[in-house]
Amino acid sequence: MINIRNFDFNRHFAPFLKALRATVSPKWLPLLMIFFSLYVPFLINCGWKYRNIPNNDLSSFYAASMSVFELGESPYDRGRLQLLMGHNVHVHPYLYPPPSLLFFFPLSLLSYTDARHVVLLVNHILFLILVWVIPFHLLRAGSKRGLAVFAVCIVYSLTFHPVATTLNHGQVNILLLAFLVLFWLFARRGNAVPAALFLALAILLKTYPLIIIPMLLLIGRWREGVYTVALLGLATIVSLIVLPDMIWHDWLTNVLPTGGYIRIPAGLFSPAHVANQSLNGFFARIFTESEWSNPLSVKPDLARTLTYGVAGLTAVATGIASWRSLQIHTDSLDRTILVALPAMYLIAPFSWEHHIVYLLPSMLMLLNSRSLFGSIPKFIFYSLCVASAVLIGMPHLGRFKFYGVVVLWGLCMFTACSRETELPNKCMDSDEE
Numbered sequence: 001m002i003n004i005r006n007f008d009f010n011r012h013f014a015p016f017l018k019a020l021r022a023t024v025s026p027k028w029l030p031l032l033m034i035f036f037s038l039y040v041p042f043l044i045n046c047g048w049k050y051r052n053i054p055n056n057d058l059s060s061f062y063a064a065s066m067s068v069f070e071l072g073e074s075p076y077d078r079g080r081l082q083l084l085m086g087h088n089v090h091v092h093p094y095l096y097p098p099p100s101l102l103f104f105f106p107l108s109l110l111s112y113t114d115a116r117h118v119v120l121l122v123n124h125i126l127f128l129i130l131v132w133v134i135p136f137h138l139l140r141a142g143s144k145r146g147l148a149v150f151a152v153c154i155v156y157s158l159t160f161h162p163v164a165t166t167l168n169h170g171q172v173n174i175l176l177l178a179f180l181v182l183f184w185l186f187a188r189r190g191n192a193v194p195a196a197l198f199l200a201l202a203i204l205l206k207t208y209p210l211i212i213i214p215m216l217l218l219i220g221r222w223r224e225g226v227y228t229v230a231l232l233g234l235a236t237i238v239s240l241i242v243l244p245d246m247i248w249h250d251w252l253t254n255v256l257p258t259g260g261y262i263r264i265p266a267g268l269f270s271p272a273h274v275a276n277q278s279l280n281g282f283f284a285r286i287f288t289e290s291e292w293s294n295p296l297s298v299k300p301d302l303a304r305t306l307t308y309g310v311a312g313l314t315a316v317a318t319g320i321a322s323w324r325s326l327q328i329h330t331d332s333l334d335r336t337i338l339v340a341l342p343a344m345y346l347i348a349p350f351s352w353e354h355h356i357v358y359l360l361p362s363m364l365m366l367l368n369s370r371s372l373f374g375s376i377p378k379f380i381f382y383s384l385c386v387a388s389a390v391l392i393g394m395p396h397l398g399r400f401k402f403y404g405v406v407v408l409w410g411l412c413m414f415t416a417c418s419r420e421t422e423l424p425n426k427c428m429d430s431d432e433e
Contacts, residue, residue: 058170196227
């Protein structure tokens with residue numbers, strides 16, 4: 001129990017109060033004006049106007065929650081989920097592993113209308129917090145370059161179209177981003193248990209962040225990696241106890257075998273869908289036949305081989321970059337997560353535009369990094385940063401998101417291995433000295 005009388009408020013809250021005083025000082029007034037001029041339209045267009053839209057993906061989460069926690073049925077029968085929601089609401093199949101259902105239990109306590117409003121509100125609150133936490137804490141915006149860093153972060157975040165897509169679909173990627181940022185911050189401070197907890201929550205929610213665990217082991221962060229695996233095992237045991245018996249069996253026999261590259265998961269559509277911007281989608285559009293592809297040649301076996309090969313090389317190259325960053329940088333953890341996030345997007349079997357939300361920290365770190373090389377390489381580096389930022393962040397460029405993420409991954413790889421780039425956290429520290 002905390003002894004209130006002996007609690008040193010000044011010591012614990014001084015950094016926050018100092019940052020708050022700095023933020024409301026006159027020199028920050030232009031930044032606050034920029035924030036409100038962008039945030040108010042964002043709140044109206046992606047909040048108030050979204051309160052009555054159908055949310056394409058939320059119906060799947062809601063129906064799965066009702067199926068499991070109200071009816072005691074398996075959520076992996078899409079036809080049954082559609083019947084639960086009625087014919088006026090389209091329901092995608094629920095394909096996530098059983099432990100993910102624990103996140104959606106609160107939805108079963110609400111009507112669908114209330115669930116839409118609650119999810120929209122929670123997403124907005126989390127995103128508003130992240131807009132400030134990322135520059136304040138993740139990028140460590142300091143006194144000299146703080147205004148510029150905040151301006152870039154606020155302008156880009158509030159005009160970042162994948163966030164609008166996430167809110168429109170009723171997706172959970174902002175929650176995933178919050179888990180990843182909290183993991184990052186705790187791991188940076190050496191708090192292994194809470195870092196592992198938030199990484200485990202991110203993996204249980206979406207599975208894709210699983211790639212971060214071997215990256216942690218490569219840079220010697222054994223405690224975070226091992227604790228995360230232990231927590232995932234504990235969550236699996238809890239799901240076996242709490243969830244109905246048939247759910248794991250149904251997922252293992254009917255959903256898991258349809259996973260992998262160049263496969264159509266149960267009840268879903270071809271990986272060649274134009275909105276799928278992963279390596280799987282790229283090769284599926286080149287070598288398989290579908291309504292979204294114009295194949296050079298219809299060779300699905302070749303597409304599968306190439307996808308597995310290139311995805312494997314991407315994972316290996318990302319691992320080498322992480323190991324290399326350990327040899328030459330003191331902030332190897334930051335550089336490892338920096339490169340792991342875009343690699344995660346490329347390797348996933350299905351990567352939609354709303355998944356790009358969790359790439360936001362990598363993009364903001366690159367845009368605010370400082371290069372120490374010559375003028376021409378510097379121009380090329382930042383030109384590629386801006387090009388990638390535009391491709392992945394702007395609307396109406398869905399067909400080109402893959403190339404933007406590839407460029408982002410390449411820039412992150414270079415940053416992880418280069419001695420001549422400083423991430424914002426180091427830049428800010430040096431500014432304060």
